[in-house]
Amino acid sequence: MSPVKTAKLACISPQEIESKLEAAGILPTAQRIAVCRYVLCEADHPTAEQVKAWADRNFPKISLATVYNTLNTLVAAGLLKELKLPHSDGVIYDGVTESHHHFLDEKTGEVFDIPADSIQIDARLGKGFQVSGMELLIRGTRK
Amino acid sequence: MSPVKTAKLACISPQEIESKLEAAGILPTAQRIAVCRYVLCEADHPTAEQVKAWADRNFPKISLATVYNTLNTLVAAGLLKELKLPHSDGVIYDGVTESHHHFLDEKTGEVFDIPADSIQIDARLGKGFQVSGMELLIRGTRK
DNA sequence: ATATTTGCAAAGCCTTTGCAGGGGA
DNA sequence: TCCCCTGCAAAGGCTTTGCAAATAT
Numbered sequence: 511m512s513p514v515k516t517a518k519l520a521c522i523s524p525q526e527i528e529s530k531l532e533a534a535g536i537l538p539t540a541q542r543i544a545v546c547r548y549v550l551c552e553a554d555h556p557t558a559e560q561v562k563a564w565a566d567r568n569f570p571k572i573s574l575a576t577v578y579n580t581l582n583t584l585v586a587a588g589l590l591k592e593l594k595l596p597h598s599d600g601v602i603y604d605g606v607t608e609s610h611h612h613f614l615d616e617k618t619g620e621v622f623d624i625p626a627d628s629i630q631i632d633a634r635l636g637k638g639f640q641v642s643g644m645e646l647l648i649r650g651t652r653k
Numbered sequence: 654m655s656p657v658k659t660a661k662l663a664c665i666s667p668q669e670i671e672s673k674l675e676a677a678g679i680l681p682t683a684q685r686i687a688v689c690r691y692v693l694c695e696a697d698h699p700t701a702e703q704v705k706a707w708a709d710r711n712f713p714k715i716s717l718a719t720v721y722n723t724l725n726t727l728v729a730a731g732l733l734k735e736l737k738l739p740h741s742d743g744v745i746y747d748g749v750t751e752s753h754h755h756f757l758d759e760k761t762g763e764v765f766d767i768p769a770d771s772i773q774i775d776a777r778l779g780k781g782f783q784v785s786g787m788e789l790l791i792r793g794t795r796k
Numbered sequence: 797a798t799a800t801t802t803g804c805a806a807a808g809c810c811t812t813t814g815c816a817g818g819g820g821a
Numbered sequence: 822t823c824c825c826c827t828g829c830a831a832a833g834g835c836t837t838t839g840c841a842a843a844t845a846t
Contacts, residue, residue: 537820539826558810573828578811594737596788599836600810613782624778632773633791639756639765641793645739648776650784680845682801701835716803721836742811743835 521551534587544569545580549590550605555621557602595621595647611646624648664694677730687712688723692733693748698764700745738764738790754789767791 522530527546531538548564549556556564558578565572581603584590591604593612597619604623611624624646631644665673670689674681691707692699699707701721708715724746727733734747736755740762747766754767767789774787 576827628777630775634771638796639793640796641791643792645790647788648784649786650782653781653783719802
């Protein structure tokens with residue numbers, strides 16, 4: 511019985527974030543480091559708006575455009591994943607980049623990560639379907 | 654080995670569509686019947702824009718707003734499902750309302766229905782997770 | 797006659813883009 | 822110095838909404 515929360519990166523330091531960004535070929539500006547601190551450590555499936563709100567509280571000055579640009583940059587670099595779930599419009603972001611699945615609480619809208627190894631999927635597709643990945647969304651409620 | 658295409662409703666007649674709408678408590682106007690003819694029979698995971706384009710070709714006059722309103726009405730009535738897939742923004746519609754899964758061809762963007770019974774999913778969630786449904790997205794390419 | 801639906805246009809929301817100014821390498 | 826990044830504001834795409842005219846029961 512695996513835990514449902516995928517281990518999140520321990521909150522890593524600004525220096526480590528800087529290294530991560532540099533390793534990905536991204537210039538580690540103050541704004542980008544701030545956004546990373548939130549989306550890679552602290553946040554849990556935030557929307558762009560939530561990232562902006564956090565940045566406004568914790569970082570002197572950042573524009574919404576820069577938030578979007580930064581998120582897109584991180585997604586393009588593979589440090590962040592975009593999620594489109596059925597219960598809401600718009601995108602939410604997931605700092606867990608290993609392949610995993612999701613549980614959506616239909617009452618609260620909360621999203622939980624589910625480790626890939628706690629789900630076993632046996633797909634019998636026709637010939638000619640080459641599979642590169644699977645994403646499962648489980649809907650339900652949490653007692 | 655199940656076929657990958659879920660059986661689509663045989664193209665049903667305007668009269669049958671009318672009955673279906675009435676059974677769902679929806680007034681069967683000409684516009685709604687036209688949209689239903691397309692999304693419930695003919696179309697394969699169309700976008701709203703594609704529904705509008707089809708309507709423009711096959712139905713004298715319908716506004717984009719009415720297309721959206723009709724699609725939303727059908728979704729609310731459970732006759733149609735909304736799908737948000739990762740490869741594109743916006744919504745696509747699925748006339749197959751039985752529970753099933755999807756295969757996304759990452760090269761072409763094509764979406765294929767996969768019958769529920771050709772996928773077996775074994776989920777070991779923690780206690781307290783009450784499951785009401787599962788949706789699997791398989792990504793890959795088709796040879 | 798009454799309630800519902802349609803069409804048009806305008807508004808809304810979220811996201812991206814253009815450009816000038818600013819900061820890091 | 823040079824290039825990339827930032828911020829602002831404007832533009833963009835998609836979807837919804839308001840209201841008057843049209844339609845169905």
